[in-house]
Amino acid sequence: MMTPFRKMHGLGNDFVVLDARHAALPIGPEVARAIGDRHRGIGCDQIIILEPPGEGADVFMRIRNPDGSEAGACGNATRCVASLIAAETGSRDVVVRTISGDLPSHLHADGTVTVLMGVPRTGWHEVPLAQALDTLHLPLxxxxxxxxxxxxxxxxxxxxxxxxxxxxxxxxxxxxxxxxxxxxxxxxxxxxxxxxxxxxxxxxxxxxxxxxxxxxxxxxxxxxxxxxxxxxxxxxxxxxxxxxxxxxxxxxxQVAMTGPVATAYLGTLDLAALRAA
Structure with missing residues (x-):
């Protein structure tokens, strides 16, 4: 079965966006690596999976790096996802949920999106670092x-x-x-x-x-x-x-970030074939 996807980017930071809100998609580390491969897959900086958000948010955004690991935050992807949900709902205000927390977003009339990225954490254990160090001046x-x-x-x-x-x-x-x-x-x-x-x-x-x-x-x-x-x-x-x-x-x-979003193209992919490969 072919699965639709959307290729999007924020200032060239590019994403493969997949919708798993209505049916789960089997995208583990191996499949993420296959999708992210710029030579044998689609190629991207991150794979973005939209999932049901639960109460209090409009969508859950799961982020996979092209090496298969999971990321906690991505500001450019949040803007892209917020623009998609705003187009669906007709509301300019969207809350995108991630494993690192909720990111309130606002779609402006010019198409740019502002995301509240949260309060920065500066404690050594919050970064985190391997030991107690001054995060303003690391010995590196x-x-x-x-x-x-x-x-x-x-x-x-x-x-x-x-x-x-x-x-x-x-x-x-x-x-x-x-x-x-x-x-x-x-x-x-x-x-x-x-x-x-x-x-x-x-x-x-x-x-x-x-x-x-x-x-x-x-x-x-x-x-x-x-x-x-x-x-x-x-x-x-x-x-x-x-x-x-x-x-x-x-x-x-709070740190607010504002910038543009763009859709490069729409396509479909065969997840079963990727898993087999």
């Missing part, structure tokens, strides 16, 4: 990258600040830093160049996915860690390879 270095700040935005992030982003080979350093023993659950690695107090430039190595054109939770973590180091104001544009997100760390502690 690989090549030219050193002294990151860390926080959790529903998933662990480490943010390095550099004077010139163009000189950093994150494709080489990213996998080494993602899997450093200091991060027991691995980590997303962000590298930031501060252009102004209201403008940051960011590149992210996503755990389980690799280099990505955009990372919503990474953009939120970048602003939070920049503010914690007094390098930025509490609202800024975050430039990523795929485009720009607007991020604001609000007075109530």
């Amino acid at each position: 270095q690989r090549g030219p990258l050193a002294d990151p700040a860390a926080c959790s935005m529903g998933n662990p992030h480490a943010t390095f600040f550099v004077p010139d982003l163009s000189r950093i080979g994150l494709g080489v350093l990213g996998p080494l830093l993602e899997t450093d023993p200091i991060f027991p659950e691995r980590a997303n690695i962000g590298v930031v160049q501060v252009l102004a107090r209201d403008r940051l430039r960011l590149v992210v190595w996503e755990r389980g996915a690799g280099l990505t054109l955009a990372c919503g939770s990474g953009a939120c973590a970048a602003l939070v860690n920049a503010v914690r180091r007094d390098l930025a104001d509490r609202a800024a544009d975050v430039e990523l390879p795929g485009g720009t997100l607007r991020v604001e760390w609000r007075p109530d502690g």
